[in-house]
Amino acid sequence: MRIETERLLLRRFGPDDLEPLASILLHPEVARWLGPPGATRDDVEQAIERYHVHWETFGFGRLAVVDTASGVLVGRAGVMHEAAWTATVCRDEIGWAIDPARWGEGLATEAAAAALRDTFERVRLERVVSFTSLANIASTRVMERLGLERGGTTEWAGSEHVWYTVSAQREHVSD
Numbered sequence: 001m002r003i004e005t006e007r008l009l010l011r012r013f014g015p016d017d018l019e020p021l022a023s024i025l026l027h028p029e030v031a032r033w034l035g036p037p038g039a040t041r042d043d044v045e046q047a048i049e050r051y052h053v054h055w056e057t058f059g060f061g062r063l064a065v066v067d068t069a070s071g072v073l074v075g076r077a078g079v080m081h082e083a084a085w086t087a088t089v090c091r092d093e094i095g096w097a098i099d100p101a102r103w104g105e106g107l108a109t110e111a112a113a114a115a116l117r118d119t120f121e122r123v124r125l126e127r128v129v130s131f132t133s134l135a136n137i138a139s140t141r142v143m144e145r146l147g148l149e150r151g152g153t154t155e156w157a158g159s160e161h162v163w164y165t166v167s168a169q170r171e172h173v174s175d
Contacts, residue, residue, distance in 0.1 A: 001055075001063065003114045008107065010063040010077065010114055012055065013048045017064050020073040021048065029100040033136050035157070054080055060123045065098070065111045074099045077111035079119045079128055087154040087163055090127045092119070096142065103138070109145045116146065120168040131156070131163040140164075 003010040013021070022044040024030055031039060054061035062078040075098035082093045094116055096108045119125050130148055132139040140162060143150075148164035155161070 001118075003063070003118055004068070005110050005114045007068060008074075008111055008114070009066040009068050010111060011066065013051055013062075013064045013076075017073055018045055018048060021064070021076060024073075024075055024099045025097055027100055030097050033133060033139065034097060051076075051078075051080075058123075060119055060125075062095070063111075063115060065096075065107065067102075067107075074102050074107060075111065077108070078115045079123075079125070085129070085131065085156070087131070087156060087161075088129050088151065088165065090129045090165060092125055092128050094119075094128050094130045094146075096139075108139075108142045112142060112146055116166070125168060127165060127167045129163055129165045131161045134160040134162050 001012050022041045025034060025044050025047070026039060026041070051062040058081055060079050062076050062080055064073055065075040065077050066072065067074045075096060077096040079092050079094050082091050085091045085093065094112055096112050098108045116128060119128060129151070130143050134153060143164040146166070148166040151163045151165050153160055153162050
C-alpha cells in the first residue's frame with residue numbers, strides 16, 4: 001500500500017521504521033496526547049505489530065508518513081478500528097502523529113486527508129470518527145480542516161474527549 005501526496009508518501013511500516021517512529025511517539029509533546037504515560041520503545045514496537053495485524057484483518061490501518069523530499073519518516077496517519085470507543089456507533093477512527101519539529105507545516109492534514117480518501121474510496125467505509133482530548137486544540141483544528149463535523153464530548157480513557165465525524169458522501173477531504 002502506497003499513497004502519494006504533494007509532499008508525502010504514506011506506506012506500510014517496515015523494519016527500519018521502529019526507531020524513527022519511537023522518537024516521534026515517545027517525544028513528550030506527542031506522548032502527552034497519545035498516552036499511555038510511561039510508554040516505551042517496546043510499546044511502539046507492539047504498536048507497529050498491531051498496525052500490521054489490523055491491516056491483515058481489516059484491509060486498512062495506520063501508515064508511515066514519509067517526507068518525499070528528504071526520505072525521512074515524519075509520523076504516522078490512518079484509520080484504525082477502535083473497539084474500545086463507545087461514544088458513537090462508528091468506531092473507525094482517523095488519527096495521526098507528526099514529529100513536533102514539523103508541526104505547523106500542514107503535514108497532519110495532508111496525510112490524514114490522503115488516508116481518509118483511501119479509506120472511503122478503496123475500503124468503502126461509510127463513516128469515520130476522530131477523537132482527542134478536549135485540550136488538544138491542534139488536533140481539533142486538523143479535524144475541522146479535514147471537514148469533519150463536531151459530534152460532542154465524552155469521558156473516555158480517563159479524560160474529557162471531543163469527537164468529530166465525517167461520512168463518505170460528504171465532499172470534505174482536501175490537502
